[in-house]
Amino acid sequence: MRPLARYGWVYGLALLVCVSLLPIESRTAVAEEAATSSRVSRVGEPGVFPRDERLHPRRTLRDAYHPWTPPATRAEWEVEREQIRTQLLVACGLWPLPEKTPLAPVIHGRVDRDDYTVERVFFASRPGHYVTGSLYRPKGADGPRPVVLTPHGHWANGRFYDAGEEAAAKQIESGAEALPNAARYPLQARMVQLARMGCIVFHYDMIGYADNGPLDHRAGFSDAEAELRSQNIMGLQTWNSIRALDFVESLPDVDKSRIAVTGASGGGTQTFALCAIDPRPAVAFPAVMVSTNMQGGCVCENASYLRLGLNNVAFAACFAPKPLAMSGADDWTIDIETKGLPELKQVWGLYDRPDLVHAHCYPQFGHNYNRISRLLMYSWLNQHLKLGVEEPIDERDFQPLSREEMTVFTAEHPRPSDALMAEQLRPRMTEEAQLTFAELLQRGDSENTAYQQVVGPATEVLFGGPAPTKEQVEAEVVNTQETSDGTITKGFCRRAGTGEQIPWVRITPQASNGEVTLWIDGRGKHALFESTGRPIAPVRNLLGKGQTVLTADVLLTGEFLPPDVAVAPDVNHQFAGYTYGYNRPLISDRVRDIETLVALGEQQDGVTRVHLLATREAGPWTLLARGQLGDRISGTLVDVGDFSFATLQDVGHPDFLPGALKFGGLGGLLAASGPVTVEVARAGEHARQELQPLIDLGGEISISNQRMIPSRDD
Secondary structure (H helix, E strand, O other): OEEOOOOOOOOHHHOEOOHHHOOOOOHHHHHHHHHHHHHHHOOOOOOOOOOOHHHOOOOOOOOOOOOOOOOOOHHHHHHHHHHHHHHHHHHOOOOOOOOOOOOOOEEEEEEEOOOEEEEEEEEEEEOOEEEEEEEEEEOOOOOOEEEEEEEOOOOOOHHHOOOOHHHHHHHHHHOOOOOHHHHHOHHHHHHHHHHHOOOEEEEEOOOOOOOOOOOOOOOOOOOHHHHHOOOOHHHHHHHHHHHHHHHHHHOOOEEEEEEEEEEEOHHHHHHHHHHHHOOOOOEEEEEOOOOOOOOOOOHHHOOOOOOOOOOHHHHHHOOOOOOEEEEEEOOOOOOOOOOOHHHHHHHHHOOOOHHHEEEEEEOOOOOOOOHHHHHHHHHHHHHHOOOOOOOOOOOOOOOOOOHHHHOOOOOOOOOOOOOOOHHHHHHHHHHHHHHHHHHHHHHOOOOOHHHHHHHHHHHHHHOOOOOOOHHHEEEEEEEEEEEOOEEEEEEEEEEOOOOOOEEEEEEEOOOOOOEEEEEEEOOOHHHHEOOOOOEOHHHHHHHHOOOEEEEEOOOOOHHHOOOOOOOOOOOOOOOOHHHHOOOOOHHHHHHHHHHHHHHHHHHOOOOOEEEEEEEOOHHHHHHHHHHHHHHHOOEEEEEOOOOOHHHOOOOOOOOOOOOOHHHOHHHHHHOOOOOOEEEEEOOOHHHHHHHHHHHHOOOEEEEEOOOEOOOOOO
């Protein structure tokens, strides 16, 4: 990093003014001037706020309706499917995928039943973290056998679930179950029947359930640092599922071409998530989870960015055109046949195979994976795994395993001594991710292609897609006024097809040189106007040099602020994924607005160059936008102060960006579209450290210790 170099578009003290030159004014005078300049720069009528959809109530996981509309063509769908998969992986902290380290599986403690066996299994999905479960094998079959991966949901004690005699009797009375042992041990009933149908079955634990420990299922990954590094239970659990596939594929008697996955409730979430991102499963049956209603209430089913613009139906659709069936019940899946299945039929229809997706709801039963639903699943797997079992299929009685017979860790096979708690595992995960990021910095070619292939798609998830072109932005002019400083045009703009409404002001000098400076101030566009209505001196200086100045109120600045809207929207502090999993972070929306405004600036006739200038809090927003804009920007000058994502400890901070540190913070994200040159005023030590990845990738940062006017400190 070097001292500030003044490029052609920067005109000395017009943009950088020493603190000593600031007039000393009372807070009252400053407030009065701000109010006057706000009226001068206002686009909408006084008291009328932008009709922007982002000011509406925010989405929550328990909304009654989460719609998703599939694309109309197969080509469009296959593009969107890759975007969905990337979004899921980024949300889970699995972009790029971690290294697949040795599983070192331990299989022991065989229990022999009449026509199947059950063994205890544990293996390392990553160093210090273990997957545990029960491995069922049929007796008497020759040759490679199909395998069924069966994650469980939030049943009490998970794999050890025992409904008890009283609850089992009620299940039989209701018609949900037929046999006492199956009614009391419905999870075991499913595994036994699949084994009797000729399948190898691996029934594995969710994090913190049954033998899986010492991690807690709902704790240890909910603080700000975990969010900034994309470390979450859903991601770790999804990685366990990927490694569970690796484990069953390693078994010598498995037919790798016939792999099925089925689970209910939270196990249904694991089923469709795994089948969306891993190509190996051939058949899937997520029970009582795919719907347009509630999307999954546990932290293990949510993550920041996970469902932005999506729902569980979209994730299930990624399995097309392979065979997928689902069950519904008197819960959030009750409408699956009319809301969800039609969209899935549309996707499978793009491959001329709508017959390969099916759903049936059993509204007489509550949330379940009971015998009635299991019979549907058995028939589906029988047909599509080509098991050859005579239909109709029904369950036979079985001898349940005791808890002792299922328990994986014993005196002879204790829990490995290197099994880690969350506070020990997370630093390991951070170190591994940082090593992966460092390798990207070091092995990139002259164009940094490898880096951009990883970080580029990630930033599109963080910021809701690529920056729009000028053809993708719609502008509305509200009024135009001729002044001694130039032509002042006011209006609103938005990305085509959205409900955004961004108020903007453009000042065009009489003798334009074809250059536009987009100036964003953290408090809004009124900061660029004096109380007299004239642009402030630095703006007039740019106009005098022939530059057009464009400014605007990005989301929740300036006239974007209705009295009842907080500058920092409410965030679920128990687990931010419940908020950011359904709604973009505020800083993401502000970055998007800046990208939209660049496209607006490019629309003006005769424009040859666009520059970015940011004052006060807008510096980091503008740097992040710069990282998405490639060679569309000629010059960039921002005030950063000592901002860095690494110092943020509040998930509700208006500049909080989940995943930012996983991809290198300010500098790493700034380099997403390639090495760039930027000028930064007053970058403190934390900011300098976080900007370093840009330098490592061949970018250039010039730093001045002078204070920009307006300043972050004003």
